[in-house]
Amino acid sequence: MLYKFFSGSVVHDLFMKIQKELEPTAQCVELKKLSDTRWACQYNAIWAVKKTLPAILATLRDIIGLSNLHRRTEARALSAIIDETFVVHLIIFEDVFRTTKFMSDQLQSATFDLEAADDLAQSVTIAISEKRTEDKWREIRNEAESLCVNAGIAPQMQRERRWAQTSRHLEGFVVEAPLERARLDTDDLRTHSFYPVIDRLLMEMKRRFSTETNKVLRGVSALSPKHTSFLDKKMILPMARHYRISEENLSAELYQVRRLLQRKEEQGHTITSTKEFLSLMRPYRDAFIDLYKLICISLTLPVTSVS
Known part of the structure; x- marks a missing residue:
């Protein structure tokens, strides 16, 4: 919604102009x-909003003062959404996704050793779990307050909860409906947003990098000619079982493909990457059906599953 509104030529030009005015250098x-899928892309989008929030609000205020009724209405609606609660959530998500972004970038690198993905995932999981503290929450609240001041957002949340007192004329009744409009305080956001976000992300990390997943990743590495475990049956077997390939077929094909590669080396043909391995095996794919399938999977799996 925010991206779509600021993509319009009039709003976009004004947005760029205000950014230059606020930060000329x-x-x-x-x-x-x-x-919805890429963690790195999510981080980039969140970071951009955080970085330009003062300019975003200044642009919305200027648009509200223009004559275009439809544009004014949209600007007023967006401006109403961006409050202190919005800023706190913005800081939370920017912080946690910053931790996962470098892992996503590393896993998508063509030169990254997927066998090391387990260690990388474990270190990121520990880093995320260590954020689940009162000190980290205070740090986020302080950063959110500072951003609110810079962006001109008035504070609305209560730091401590004040319990509403029942009116005298209702003291003799059982009151089931709320007596006043609910107002969030810092405890609410910590309990219902900050901790659940971290817990959900930890669950997702454990799901994506389970023991079975890590075994498959080791199999991917074993199909790379430059890896020390190249064509190691013990490393490839868990991946083969995951994709319902029998051990007997795998053993037979690995034995024959080693002899094929040895013969190719004697003829002066060497392979240095999984792509070259796939090209070499393509004419023999009917003879090495299961191994050829695993090579294809090893080339597509990192792109589709790491972010």
């Missing part, structure tokens, strides 16, 4: 479209 930042 800084490079202008473009808002990014939010991705």
Whole structure:
């Protein structure tokens, strides 16, 4: 919604102009479209909003003062959404996704050893779990307050909960409906947003990098000619079983493909990457059906599953 509104030519030009006015020496930042699947893309979109929040609100205020009724209505609606609670959530998500972004970038690197993905995932999981503290929550609240001041957002949340007192004329009744409009305080956001976000992300990390997943990743590495475990049956077997390939077929094909590669080396043909291995095996794919299938999977799996 925010990205779509600021993509319009009139709003976009005004947004760029205000950024230059607020920070003349800084490079202008473009808002990014939010991705539902890529952690790195999600971080980039969140970071862009956080970085330009003062300019975003200044742009919305200027748009509200223009004559275009439809644009004014949209700007007023967006401005109403961006409050202190919005900023706290923005800081929370920017912080946790910053931790996962470098892992996503590493796993998508063509030169990354997927066998090391387990260690990388474990270190990121520990880093995320260590954020689940009162000190970290106070740090986020302080950063959110600072951003609110810079962006001109008035504080609305209570630091301590004040319990509403029942009116005298209701003291003799059982009151089941709320007596006043609910107001969030810092305890609410910590309990219902900060901790659940971290817990959900930890669950997702454990799901994506389970023991079975790590075994498959080791099999991917064993199909790379430059890896020390190249064509090691023990490393490839868990991956083969995961994709319902029998051990007997795998053993037979590995034995024959080693002899094939030895013969190719004697002829002066060497392979240094999984892509070259796939190209070499393509003419023999009917003879090495299961191994050829695993090579294809090893090339597509990192792209589709690491972010």
